[in-house]
Amino acid sequence: MKRRAITFLIAAALPAFGAIQGTVVNSTTGKPEPGVPVSLLHPGENGMQVLGSAKSGPDGTFTIDKDVPSPPALLQAVYKGSTYNLIIPPGSPSTGLKLNVYETTTGAAANKLAMDMVILEPGPDSLRVSERFELENPTETTFEDPVKGSLQFYLPEKADGGTSVTVQAPDGMPIQRNAEKLGRSREYDVKYPLKPGKTSFDVRYNLPATDTFSSRRIRTDFPTRLVTPSSVTLSGDGISSLGQEPQTQAHIYEVAKSAYEVKITGTGAFRQDDNGGAQEDTGQPKVEEINARVYTRLYWVLGLTLGILGLGGALLYRRGEA
Numbered sequence: 001m002k003r004r005a006i007t008f009l010i011a012a013a014l015p016a017f018g019a020i021q022g023t024v025v026n027s028t029t030g031k032p033e034p035g036v037p038v039s040l041l042h043p044g045e046n047g048m049q050v051l052g053s054a055k056s057g058p059d060g061t062f063t064i065d066k067d068v069p070s071p072p073a074l075l076q077a078v079y080k081g082s083t084y085n086l087i088i089p090p091g092s093p094s095t096g097l098k099l100n101v102y103e104t105t106t107g108a109a110a111n112k113l114a115m116d117m118v119i120l121e122p123g124p125d126s127l128r129v130s131e132r133f134e135l136e137n138p139t140e141t142t143f144e145d146p147v148k149g150s151l152q153f154y155l156p157e158k159a160d161g162g163t164s165v166t167v168q169a170p171d172g173m174p175i176q177r178n179a180e181k182l183g184r185s186r187e188y189d190v191k192y193p194l195k196p197g198k199t200s201f202d203v204r205y206n207l208p209a210t211d212t213f214s215s216r217r218i219r220t221d222f223p224t225r226l227v228t229p230s231s232v233t234l235s236g237d238g239i240s241s242l243g244q245e246p247q248t249q250a251h252i253y254e255v256a257k258s259a260y261e262v263k264i265t266g267t268g269a270f271r272q273d274d275n276g277g278a279q280e281d282t283g284q285p286k287v288e289e290i291n292a293r294v295y296t297r298l299y300w301v302l303g304l305t306l307g308i309l310g311l312g313g314a315l316l317y318r319r320g321e322a
Contacts, residue, residue, distance in 0.1 A: 020064040020088075022097030024056040024077055027196075028140050032060025033079065033101055040064050041074040048074075068094045072173075077101055082142050082193045085171040102142040102196065110143035111150060111194055112136045113222040120213060120228050121269045127207040128269070129159075135201070137194045149180070149189035151201050154216040157186065162205030165190050170197030179203075187218060214261035224255040229268030236262035 115134035230249035238257035
């Protein structure tokens with residue numbers, strides 16, 4: 001009887017088999033954060049499914065008595081209205097995990113424009129436009145402005161689509177967010193929290209076939225770059241050529257004015273149509289949308305992004321030498 005009691009006590013002291021254990025840490029204060037709900041998520045046919053949940057204790061620790069599911073396995077914490085994710089890589093330990101959360105701020109230092117890239121792909125029937133914004137938050141807080149939002153952008157007249165934006169946060173999967181129209185004509189904003197690091201926003205729309213493109217830069221704290229396929233060139237007042245990206249031979253231009261119009265010569269595209277009509281945001285990552293509409297474009301968008309950054313950096317270096 002005594003032996004059975006000892007065995008029971010030892011078993012009770014050991015962690016549950018397959019349990020996921022970690023600590024929620026407030027990286028703004030550097031201290032463990034108690035009372036934070038944490039969920040284990042896994043994609044399914046109807047989107048992300050909650051496999052288990054827990055709440056962090058007084059010392060910030062949490063335990064979810066579930067085995068780690070097949071990849072991708074995701075832990076998600078909700079703190080002060082924002083969600084924070086931690087992906088559990090295949091084969092990695094399921095204990096000793098650290099899930100970071102942050103305090104919120106509306107300070108401008110946590111919302112810096114790091115890229116504004118407009119990709120123009122003119123065809124015989126339409127002008128396809130893809131604009132990528134990258135916002136950088138170099139602080140240890142999460143930027144969240146419920147009034148102005150995180151991103152403001154201009155949508156030209158006759159644009160088909162563009163009010164549904166693909167957002168990629170530093171610690172999550174791409175999701176769709178609806179843009180809201182501001183009081184000013186043709187201007188929209190996206191209310192999405194900016195966690196520390198870079199968050200990208202992809203706005204896509206079509207215009208009727210045209211040989212001109214005009215738009216407006218709402219934020220001018222970073223140069224706007226216009227990108228076209230090798231068979232397409234641009235000209236106009238207030239734009240300058242930065243040359244061609246070496247791998248894709250894409251033409252890259254820099255815009256100096258806040259409002260601009262360019263003349264388009266030629267037609268061309270970077271990739272085949274990916275059947276991408278923007279869908280309504282549900283607040284949850286959509287597996288179908290991610291595979292069909294985001295990752296199929298990711299390789300060439302990233303390639304252009306890196307090429308443009310490299311070419312822009314080289315140009316600045318040459319100017320500095322001069």
